Amino acid sequence: MGEILIGTAIFACLAGAALVSMVICPRLPEHHRQDDTGAVVRLAANLFVVMSSLVLGLMINSAKNTFETIDHNVHNFATQLILLDRSLRQYGPETEGARATLTAYLQRLVDATSLTQRTPAVANRLSELLLNKVGDELAELTPPEAKRAATLQSATQQLQRVIEQRWVLVGQSEGTIPVPLIALLVAWLTLIFASFGFRAPRNATIVGTFIVSGALAAAALYLIIDMDTPFSGPIQVSPAPLQRALAELRQ
Template identity: 80%
Template sequence: MVEVLVGVAIFACLAGAALVSLLIYERFPAHHRQDDTSAVVRLAANLFVVMSSLVLGLMINSAKNTFETIDHNVHSFATQLILLDRSLRQYGPETGSARASLAAYVQRVVDATSLSQKTPVVANRLSELLLNQVGDQLAALTPPEAKRASALQAAQQQLQKVIEQRWALVEQSDGNIPEPLMTLLVAWLMLIFASFGFRAPRNATVVGTFLISGALAAAAIYLIMDMDTPFSGPIQVSPAPLQRALAELTE
Protein backbone atom coordinates (compact mmCIF):
# COMPACT_ATOMS: atom_id res chain seq x y z
CA MET A 1 0.00 0.00 0.00
CA VAL A 2 2.85 2.40 0.80
CA GLU A 3 4.38 1.80 -2.63
CA VAL A 4 1.05 2.64 -4.30
CA LEU A 5 0.76 5.94 -2.41
CA VAL A 6 4.34 6.82 -3.29
CA GLY A 7 3.63 6.03 -6.96
CA VAL A 8 0.55 8.27 -6.96
CA ALA A 9 2.55 11.06 -5.29
CA ILE A 10 5.29 10.75 -7.92
CA PHE A 11 2.71 10.92 -10.71
CA ALA A 12 1.22 14.07 -9.16
CA CYS A 13 4.69 15.65 -8.91
CA LEU A 14 5.68 14.86 -12.50
CA ALA A 15 2.39 15.76 -14.16
CA GLY A 16 2.06 18.82 -11.93
CA ALA A 17 5.53 20.08 -12.86
CA ALA A 18 4.74 19.84 -16.58
CA LEU A 19 1.28 21.42 -16.28
CA VAL A 20 2.44 24.26 -14.01
CA SER A 21 5.27 25.06 -16.43
CA LEU A 22 2.75 25.04 -19.28
CA LEU A 23 0.38 27.40 -17.45
CA ILE A 24 2.86 29.97 -16.16
CA TYR A 25 5.05 30.21 -19.28
CA GLU A 26 2.98 33.05 -20.78
CA ARG A 27 3.43 35.08 -17.60
CA PHE A 28 7.21 35.16 -17.87
CA PRO A 29 8.79 38.45 -18.97
CA ALA A 30 9.48 38.66 -22.69
CA HIS A 31 13.26 38.29 -22.34
CA HIS A 32 12.68 35.01 -20.45
CA ARG A 33 10.81 33.58 -23.43
CA GLN A 34 13.44 34.11 -26.10
CA ASP A 35 14.84 31.26 -28.15
CA ASP A 36 18.23 31.45 -26.44
CA THR A 37 16.62 30.98 -23.02
CA SER A 38 14.62 28.02 -24.29
CA ALA A 39 17.77 26.42 -25.73
CA VAL A 40 19.56 26.69 -22.38
CA VAL A 41 16.58 25.16 -20.56
CA ARG A 42 16.56 22.26 -23.01
CA LEU A 43 20.30 21.69 -22.58
CA ALA A 44 19.97 21.61 -18.78
CA ALA A 45 17.05 19.20 -19.06
CA ASN A 46 19.03 16.93 -21.40
CA LEU A 47 21.79 16.70 -18.80
CA PHE A 48 19.33 15.37 -16.22
CA VAL A 49 17.74 13.07 -18.81
CA VAL A 50 21.07 11.25 -19.12
CA MET A 51 21.61 11.16 -15.35
CA SER A 52 18.06 9.95 -14.70
CA SER A 53 18.45 7.21 -17.30
CA LEU A 54 21.63 5.96 -15.63
CA VAL A 55 20.09 6.01 -12.14
CA LEU A 56 16.93 4.26 -13.35
CA GLY A 57 19.04 1.57 -14.99
CA LEU A 58 20.99 1.04 -11.78
CA MET A 59 17.79 0.89 -9.73
CA ILE A 60 16.20 -1.65 -12.06
CA ASN A 61 19.32 -3.81 -11.90
CA SER A 62 19.47 -3.52 -8.09
CA ALA A 63 15.78 -4.38 -7.67
CA LYS A 64 16.11 -7.32 -10.07
CA ASN A 65 19.16 -8.67 -8.21
CA THR A 66 17.40 -8.27 -4.85
CA PHE A 67 14.32 -10.13 -6.09
CA GLU A 68 16.35 -12.96 -7.62
CA THR A 69 18.57 -13.30 -4.54
CA ILE A 70 15.61 -13.56 -2.16
CA ASP A 71 13.81 -15.96 -4.49
CA HIS A 72 16.93 -18.16 -4.47
CA ASN A 73 17.11 -17.92 -0.68
CA VAL A 74 13.47 -18.97 -0.32
CA HIS A 75 14.15 -22.05 -2.44
CA SER A 76 17.22 -22.81 -0.34
CA PHE A 77 15.21 -22.24 2.86
CA ALA A 78 12.55 -24.72 1.71
CA THR A 79 15.25 -27.26 0.86
CA GLN A 80 16.79 -26.93 4.32
CA LEU A 81 13.39 -27.51 5.90
CA ILE A 82 12.97 -30.75 3.95
CA LEU A 83 16.49 -31.90 4.85
CA LEU A 84 15.80 -31.14 8.51
CA ASP A 85 12.64 -33.23 8.41
CA ARG A 86 14.57 -36.07 6.76
CA SER A 87 17.17 -35.98 9.55
CA LEU A 88 14.42 -36.10 12.17
CA ARG A 89 12.81 -39.07 10.45
CA GLN A 90 16.16 -40.83 10.33
CA TYR A 91 16.53 -40.52 14.10
CA GLY A 92 13.32 -42.38 14.79
CA PRO A 93 9.80 -41.98 16.21
CA GLU A 94 11.15 -40.07 19.25
CA THR A 95 11.33 -36.95 17.05
CA GLY A 96 7.60 -37.03 16.28
CA SER A 97 6.86 -33.97 18.42
CA ALA A 98 9.75 -32.05 16.86
CA ARG A 99 8.53 -32.92 13.36
CA ALA A 100 5.02 -31.81 14.34
CA SER A 101 6.37 -28.43 15.53
CA LEU A 102 8.37 -28.07 12.33
CA ALA A 103 5.32 -28.86 10.20
CA ALA A 104 3.25 -26.38 12.23
CA TYR A 105 5.90 -23.73 11.56
CA VAL A 106 5.88 -24.33 7.80
CA GLN A 107 2.06 -24.46 7.77
CA ARG A 108 1.92 -21.08 9.49
CA VAL A 109 4.39 -19.61 7.03
CA VAL A 110 2.37 -20.86 4.05
CA ASP A 111 -0.98 -19.76 5.52
CA ALA A 112 0.33 -16.29 6.30
CA THR A 113 1.48 -15.65 2.74
CA SER A 114 -0.57 -12.82 1.24
CA LEU A 115 -0.22 -9.62 -0.79
CA SER A 116 -0.76 -7.53 2.34
CA GLN A 117 2.35 -8.74 4.15
CA LYS A 118 4.78 -5.89 4.88
CA THR A 119 7.49 -8.18 6.23
CA PRO A 120 8.38 -11.73 5.29
CA VAL A 121 6.20 -14.34 6.92
CA VAL A 122 9.35 -15.94 8.34
CA ALA A 123 9.65 -12.92 10.65
CA ASN A 124 6.46 -13.76 12.52
CA ARG A 125 7.03 -14.00 16.28
CA LEU A 126 5.00 -17.18 16.77
CA SER A 127 6.89 -18.80 13.90
CA GLU A 128 10.13 -18.05 15.72
CA LEU A 129 8.79 -19.71 18.87
CA LEU A 130 7.86 -22.82 16.92
CA LEU A 131 11.40 -23.12 15.57
CA ASN A 132 12.83 -22.60 19.04
CA GLN A 133 10.50 -25.33 20.26
CA VAL A 134 11.99 -27.71 17.72
CA GLY A 135 15.45 -26.92 19.10
CA ASP A 136 14.31 -27.51 22.69
CA GLN A 137 12.75 -30.85 21.75
CA LEU A 138 15.95 -31.98 20.04
CA ALA A 139 18.05 -30.91 23.03
CA ALA A 140 15.88 -33.09 25.29
CA LEU A 141 16.65 -36.23 23.31
CA THR A 142 19.19 -38.75 24.61
CA PRO A 143 20.42 -40.95 21.74
CA PRO A 144 20.98 -44.53 22.91
CA GLU A 145 23.53 -45.39 20.21
CA ALA A 146 26.15 -43.77 17.98
CA LYS A 147 24.00 -43.98 14.85
CA ARG A 148 21.20 -42.01 16.43
CA ALA A 149 23.67 -39.58 17.96
CA SER A 150 24.97 -38.87 14.46
CA ALA A 151 21.41 -38.35 13.17
CA LEU A 152 20.65 -36.01 16.06
CA GLN A 153 23.77 -33.98 15.41
CA ALA A 154 22.87 -33.71 11.72
CA ALA A 155 19.36 -32.56 12.64
CA GLN A 156 20.71 -29.90 14.99
CA GLN A 157 23.07 -28.63 12.30
CA GLN A 158 20.20 -28.47 9.79
CA LEU A 159 18.08 -26.59 12.31
CA GLN A 160 20.87 -24.05 12.78
CA LYS A 161 21.01 -23.52 9.02
CA VAL A 162 17.24 -23.05 8.90
CA ILE A 163 17.38 -20.42 11.64
CA GLU A 164 20.26 -18.61 9.93
CA GLN A 165 18.46 -18.53 6.58
CA ARG A 166 15.27 -17.40 8.26
CA TRP A 167 17.03 -14.38 9.75
CA ALA A 168 18.77 -13.71 6.43
CA LEU A 169 15.32 -13.45 4.80
CA VAL A 170 14.15 -11.17 7.59
CA GLU A 171 17.09 -8.82 7.05
CA GLN A 172 16.54 -8.78 3.28
CA SER A 173 12.90 -7.74 3.52
CA ASP A 174 13.39 -3.95 3.67
CA GLY A 175 14.95 -3.43 0.24
CA ASN A 176 18.28 -1.96 -0.85
CA ILE A 177 17.41 1.24 -2.72
CA PRO A 178 18.10 4.28 -0.48
CA GLU A 179 15.25 6.76 -0.11
CA PRO A 180 17.47 9.86 -0.69
CA LEU A 181 18.44 8.46 -4.11
CA MET A 182 14.78 7.91 -4.97
CA THR A 183 13.96 11.47 -3.87
CA LEU A 184 16.80 12.88 -5.97
CA LEU A 185 15.62 10.93 -9.01
CA VAL A 186 12.08 12.30 -8.64
CA ALA A 187 13.49 15.84 -8.39
CA TRP A 188 15.42 15.33 -11.63
CA LEU A 189 12.34 13.96 -13.36
CA MET A 190 10.30 16.94 -12.17
CA LEU A 191 12.85 19.27 -13.75
CA ILE A 192 12.67 17.29 -16.99
CA PHE A 193 8.86 17.36 -17.03
CA ALA A 194 8.88 21.08 -16.24
CA SER A 195 11.06 21.61 -19.31
CA PHE A 196 8.44 19.77 -21.40
CA GLY A 197 5.90 22.46 -20.57
CA PHE A 198 8.30 25.28 -21.44
CA ARG A 199 7.00 26.85 -24.70
CA ALA A 200 4.70 23.88 -25.33
CA PRO A 201 1.37 24.64 -27.06
CA ARG A 202 -1.72 24.60 -24.86
CA ASN A 203 -3.98 21.87 -26.21
CA ALA A 204 -5.55 18.62 -25.09
CA THR A 205 -2.97 16.49 -26.90
CA VAL A 206 -0.09 18.08 -25.01
CA VAL A 207 -1.88 17.81 -21.66
CA GLY A 208 -2.78 14.18 -22.34
CA THR A 209 0.82 13.43 -23.27
CA PHE A 210 2.04 14.96 -20.00
CA LEU A 211 -0.45 12.91 -17.98
CA ILE A 212 0.31 9.62 -19.73
CA SER A 213 4.07 10.17 -19.56
CA GLY A 214 3.87 11.03 -15.87
CA ALA A 215 1.75 7.95 -15.17
CA LEU A 216 4.15 5.64 -17.02
CA ALA A 217 7.23 7.10 -15.32
CA ALA A 218 5.57 6.80 -11.89
CA ALA A 219 4.52 3.22 -12.70
CA ALA A 220 8.12 2.34 -13.59
CA ILE A 221 9.39 3.69 -10.27
CA TYR A 222 6.57 1.91 -8.43
CA LEU A 223 7.55 -1.41 -10.00
CA ILE A 224 11.17 -0.85 -8.99
CA MET A 225 10.15 -0.22 -5.38
CA ASP A 226 7.84 -3.23 -5.44
CA MET A 227 10.54 -5.58 -6.75
CA ASP A 228 12.95 -4.21 -4.14
CA THR A 229 10.60 -5.48 -1.40
CA PRO A 230 9.69 -9.00 -2.63
CA PHE A 231 7.54 -9.88 0.41
CA SER A 232 4.94 -7.15 -0.19
CA GLY A 233 2.93 -5.76 -3.09
CA PRO A 234 1.74 -7.44 -6.30
CA ILE A 235 5.21 -8.68 -7.28
CA GLN A 236 6.14 -11.17 -4.58
CA VAL A 237 8.45 -14.11 -4.27
CA SER A 238 6.47 -17.27 -4.98
CA PRO A 239 5.48 -19.33 -1.91
CA ALA A 240 5.49 -22.50 -4.05
CA PRO A 241 8.82 -23.82 -2.62
CA LEU A 242 7.45 -23.58 0.91
CA GLN A 243 4.19 -25.21 -0.15
CA ARG A 244 6.14 -28.11 -1.64
CA ALA A 245 8.19 -28.35 1.55
CA LEU A 246 4.97 -28.51 3.60
CA ALA A 247 3.70 -31.31 1.37
CA GLU A 248 6.92 -33.24 1.98
CA LEU A 249 6.71 -32.71 5.75
CA THR A 250 3.09 -33.83 6.05
CA GLU A 251 3.09 -36.82 3.71
Protein backbone atom coordinates in the same frame (compact mmCIF):
# COMPACT_ATOMS: atom_id res chain seq x y z
CA MET B 1 0.28 0.29 0.43
CA GLY B 2 3.51 2.24 0.97
CA GLU B 3 4.70 1.62 -2.58
CA ILE B 4 1.31 2.74 -3.95
CA LEU B 5 1.49 6.01 -2.04
CA ILE B 6 5.03 6.59 -3.30
CA GLY B 7 3.95 5.89 -6.88
CA THR B 8 0.98 8.26 -6.54
CA ALA B 9 3.22 11.00 -5.12
CA ILE B 10 5.70 10.55 -7.98
CA PHE B 11 2.89 10.81 -10.53
CA ALA B 12 1.64 14.01 -8.88
CA CYS B 13 5.13 15.51 -8.97
CA LEU B 14 5.80 14.67 -12.61
CA ALA B 15 2.44 15.48 -14.17
CA GLY B 16 1.98 18.47 -11.86
CA ALA B 17 5.37 19.92 -12.79
CA ALA B 18 4.59 19.75 -16.51
CA LEU B 19 1.10 21.21 -16.17
CA VAL B 20 2.17 23.99 -13.80
CA SER B 21 5.04 24.91 -16.10
CA MET B 22 2.66 25.03 -19.05
CA VAL B 23 0.27 27.35 -17.16
CA ILE B 24 2.95 29.67 -15.76
CA CYS B 25 5.05 30.05 -18.92
CA PRO B 26 2.67 32.42 -20.80
CA ARG B 27 2.56 34.69 -17.75
CA LEU B 28 6.32 35.17 -17.62
CA PRO B 29 7.88 38.39 -18.95
CA GLU B 30 8.66 38.38 -22.65
CA HIS B 31 12.44 38.10 -22.21
CA HIS B 32 11.91 34.85 -20.24
CA ARG B 33 10.11 33.31 -23.20
CA GLN B 34 12.67 33.97 -25.89
CA ASP B 35 14.15 31.23 -28.05
CA ASP B 36 17.56 31.51 -26.38
CA THR B 37 15.97 30.92 -22.97
CA GLY B 38 14.09 27.89 -24.28
CA ALA B 39 17.30 26.47 -25.76
CA VAL B 40 19.12 26.74 -22.43
CA VAL B 41 16.20 25.10 -20.60
CA ARG B 42 16.27 22.20 -23.06
CA LEU B 43 20.04 21.80 -22.66
CA ALA B 44 19.69 21.62 -18.86
CA ALA B 45 16.86 19.11 -19.22
CA ASN B 46 18.94 16.96 -21.57
CA LEU B 47 21.71 16.81 -18.97
CA PHE B 48 19.32 15.42 -16.37
CA VAL B 49 17.79 13.05 -18.92
CA VAL B 50 21.17 11.35 -19.30
CA MET B 51 21.81 11.26 -15.56
CA SER B 52 18.30 9.95 -14.86
CA SER B 53 18.76 7.19 -17.44
CA LEU B 54 21.99 6.04 -15.78
CA VAL B 55 20.52 6.07 -12.27
CA LEU B 56 17.35 4.34 -13.46
CA GLY B 57 19.41 1.58 -15.06
CA LEU B 58 21.36 1.08 -11.84
CA MET B 59 18.14 0.91 -9.82
CA ILE B 60 16.64 -1.69 -12.15
CA ASN B 61 19.78 -3.81 -11.93
CA SER B 62 19.90 -3.51 -8.13
CA ALA B 63 16.22 -4.44 -7.73
CA LYS B 64 16.63 -7.38 -10.12
CA ASN B 65 19.67 -8.70 -8.23
CA THR B 66 17.90 -8.33 -4.88
CA PHE B 67 14.84 -10.18 -6.13
CA GLU B 68 16.85 -13.03 -7.63
CA THR B 69 19.02 -13.39 -4.51
CA ILE B 70 16.05 -13.59 -2.17
CA ASP B 71 14.25 -16.01 -4.50
CA HIS B 72 17.35 -18.26 -4.41
CA ASN B 73 17.48 -18.01 -0.60
CA VAL B 74 13.80 -18.95 -0.29
CA HIS B 75 14.45 -22.08 -2.36
CA ASN B 76 17.45 -22.88 -0.15
CA PHE B 77 15.36 -22.27 2.98
CA ALA B 78 12.69 -24.70 1.78
CA THR B 79 15.36 -27.30 0.99
CA GLN B 80 16.86 -26.98 4.46
CA LEU B 81 13.43 -27.55 6.01
CA ILE B 82 12.94 -30.73 3.97
CA LEU B 83 16.38 -32.04 4.93
CA LEU B 84 15.69 -31.31 8.60
CA ASP B 85 12.43 -33.24 8.40
CA ARG B 86 14.23 -36.17 6.76
CA SER B 87 16.76 -36.29 9.60
CA LEU B 88 13.95 -36.25 12.18
CA ARG B 89 12.24 -39.14 10.40
CA GLN B 90 15.47 -41.08 10.31
CA TYR B 91 15.90 -40.68 14.06
CA GLY B 92 12.67 -42.49 14.83
CA PRO B 93 9.15 -42.04 16.25
CA GLU B 94 10.50 -40.04 19.20
CA THR B 95 10.72 -36.99 16.92
CA GLU B 96 7.05 -37.00 15.89
CA GLY B 97 6.38 -34.02 18.18
CA ALA B 98 9.27 -32.05 16.70
CA ARG B 99 8.13 -32.91 13.17
CA ALA B 100 4.58 -31.78 13.97
CA THR B 101 5.92 -28.48 15.31
CA LEU B 102 8.09 -28.03 12.22
CA THR B 103 5.09 -28.70 9.99
CA ALA B 104 3.03 -26.18 11.96
CA TYR B 105 5.80 -23.63 11.51
CA LEU B 106 5.92 -24.13 7.76
CA GLN B 107 2.12 -24.03 7.56
CA ARG B 108 2.17 -20.60 9.21
CA LEU B 109 4.70 -19.36 6.67
CA VAL B 110 2.52 -20.49 3.77
CA ASP B 111 -0.67 -19.08 5.32
CA ALA B 112 0.99 -15.72 6.11
CA THR B 113 1.86 -15.03 2.46
CA SER B 114 -0.13 -11.93 1.46
CA LEU B 115 0.05 -9.07 -1.05
CA THR B 116 -0.67 -6.55 1.72
CA GLN B 117 1.89 -7.57 4.32
CA ARG B 118 4.79 -5.25 5.07
CA THR B 119 7.16 -7.82 6.59
CA PRO B 120 8.10 -11.27 5.31
CA ALA B 121 6.31 -14.27 6.74
CA VAL B 122 9.63 -15.61 8.01
CA ALA B 123 9.88 -12.58 10.32
CA ASN B 124 6.66 -13.43 12.16
CA ARG B 125 7.35 -13.63 15.90
CA LEU B 126 4.89 -16.46 16.61
CA SER B 127 6.42 -18.51 13.80
CA GLU B 128 9.84 -17.94 15.32
CA LEU B 129 8.62 -19.38 18.63
CA LEU B 130 7.51 -22.55 16.83
CA LEU B 131 10.94 -22.90 15.26
CA ASN B 132 12.60 -22.43 18.65
CA LYS B 133 10.26 -25.06 20.08
CA VAL B 134 11.65 -27.58 17.59
CA GLY B 135 15.11 -26.95 19.06
CA ASP B 136 13.79 -27.42 22.61
CA GLU B 137 12.18 -30.73 21.68
CA LEU B 138 15.40 -31.96 20.09
CA ALA B 139 17.36 -30.98 23.19
CA GLU B 140 15.11 -33.22 25.31
CA LEU B 141 15.94 -36.34 23.28
CA THR B 142 18.37 -38.89 24.69
CA PRO B 143 19.82 -41.10 21.93
CA PRO B 144 20.09 -44.74 23.05
CA GLU B 145 22.87 -45.55 20.57
CA ALA B 146 25.68 -43.92 18.63
CA LYS B 147 23.85 -44.06 15.30
CA ARG B 148 20.90 -42.13 16.64
CA ALA B 149 23.23 -39.71 18.39
CA ALA B 150 24.85 -38.90 15.06
CA THR B 151 21.44 -38.44 13.44
CA LEU B 152 20.35 -36.13 16.25
CA GLN B 153 23.53 -34.10 15.91
CA SER B 154 22.93 -33.79 12.17
CA ALA B 155 19.34 -32.66 12.77
CA THR B 156 20.50 -30.08 15.29
CA GLN B 157 23.02 -28.69 12.83
CA GLN B 158 20.39 -28.55 10.10
CA LEU B 159 18.03 -26.71 12.45
CA GLN B 160 20.79 -24.17 13.11
CA ARG B 161 21.19 -23.65 9.37
CA VAL B 162 17.43 -23.15 9.03
CA ILE B 163 17.49 -20.50 11.75
CA GLU B 164 20.47 -18.77 10.13
CA GLN B 165 18.77 -18.79 6.73
CA ARG B 166 15.62 -17.38 8.29
CA TRP B 167 17.52 -14.39 9.65
CA VAL B 168 19.21 -13.89 6.29
CA LEU B 169 15.77 -13.59 4.67
CA VAL B 170 14.60 -11.20 7.40
CA GLY B 171 17.66 -9.02 6.87
CA GLN B 172 17.17 -8.95 3.09
CA SER B 173 13.51 -7.91 3.27
CA GLU B 174 14.17 -4.19 3.75
CA GLY B 175 15.36 -3.46 0.21
CA THR B 176 18.70 -2.13 -1.01
CA ILE B 177 17.81 1.03 -2.98
CA PRO B 178 18.54 4.09 -0.79
CA VAL B 179 15.60 6.46 -0.26
CA PRO B 180 17.75 9.57 -0.98
CA LEU B 181 18.61 8.11 -4.40
CA ILE B 182 14.92 7.66 -5.19
CA ALA B 183 14.19 11.23 -4.03
CA LEU B 184 17.02 12.59 -6.18
CA LEU B 185 15.80 10.72 -9.25
CA VAL B 186 12.27 12.02 -8.71
CA ALA B 187 13.64 15.57 -8.42
CA TRP B 188 15.49 15.17 -11.73
CA LEU B 189 12.42 13.75 -13.46
CA THR B 190 10.30 16.59 -12.05
CA LEU B 191 12.69 19.11 -13.57
CA ILE B 192 12.59 17.27 -16.90
CA PHE B 193 8.79 17.24 -16.95
CA ALA B 194 8.73 20.92 -16.02
CA SER B 195 10.92 21.63 -19.04
CA PHE B 196 8.39 19.75 -21.21
CA GLY B 197 5.70 22.21 -20.19
CA PHE B 198 7.87 25.26 -20.90
CA ARG B 199 6.38 26.99 -23.96
CA ALA B 200 4.28 23.90 -24.76
CA PRO B 201 0.95 24.49 -26.60
CA ARG B 202 -2.04 24.61 -24.29
CA ASN B 203 -4.45 21.98 -25.64
CA ALA B 204 -6.04 18.71 -24.56
CA THR B 205 -3.56 16.56 -26.47
CA ILE B 206 -0.59 18.06 -24.64
CA VAL B 207 -2.31 17.79 -21.27
CA GLY B 208 -3.22 14.17 -21.93
CA THR B 209 0.34 13.39 -23.02
CA PHE B 210 1.74 14.87 -19.81
CA ILE B 211 -0.69 12.90 -17.64
CA VAL B 212 -0.09 9.59 -19.44
CA SER B 213 3.70 10.08 -19.48
CA GLY B 214 3.73 10.95 -15.77
CA ALA B 215 1.61 7.90 -14.97
CA LEU B 216 3.84 5.53 -16.94
CA ALA B 217 7.05 6.95 -15.43
CA ALA B 218 5.58 6.73 -11.93
CA ALA B 219 4.43 3.15 -12.61
CA ALA B 220 7.95 2.19 -13.69
CA LEU B 221 9.47 3.59 -10.49
CA TYR B 222 6.72 1.93 -8.44
CA LEU B 223 7.53 -1.48 -9.94
CA ILE B 224 11.26 -1.00 -9.30
CA ILE B 225 10.63 -0.09 -5.65
CA ASP B 226 8.21 -2.98 -5.28
CA MET B 227 10.68 -5.46 -6.79
CA ASP B 228 13.29 -4.23 -4.30
CA THR B 229 11.02 -5.43 -1.45
CA PRO B 230 10.11 -8.94 -2.66
CA PHE B 231 7.94 -9.87 0.35
CA SER B 232 5.30 -7.17 -0.19
CA GLY B 233 3.28 -5.74 -3.05
CA PRO B 234 2.18 -7.36 -6.32
CA ILE B 235 5.70 -8.51 -7.29
CA GLN B 236 6.65 -11.06 -4.65
CA VAL B 237 8.96 -14.01 -4.36
CA SER B 238 6.93 -17.12 -5.15
CA PRO B 239 5.79 -19.13 -2.11
CA ALA B 240 5.82 -22.29 -4.26
CA PRO B 241 9.08 -23.67 -2.73
CA LEU B 242 7.58 -23.41 0.76
CA GLN B 243 4.34 -25.00 -0.42
CA ARG B 244 6.24 -27.91 -1.95
CA ALA B 245 8.26 -28.29 1.25
CA LEU B 246 5.02 -28.38 3.26
CA ALA B 247 3.67 -31.13 1.02
CA GLU B 248 6.88 -33.10 1.60
CA LEU B 249 6.65 -32.72 5.37
CA ARG B 250 3.05 -33.97 5.36
CA GLN B 251 3.85 -37.21 3.52
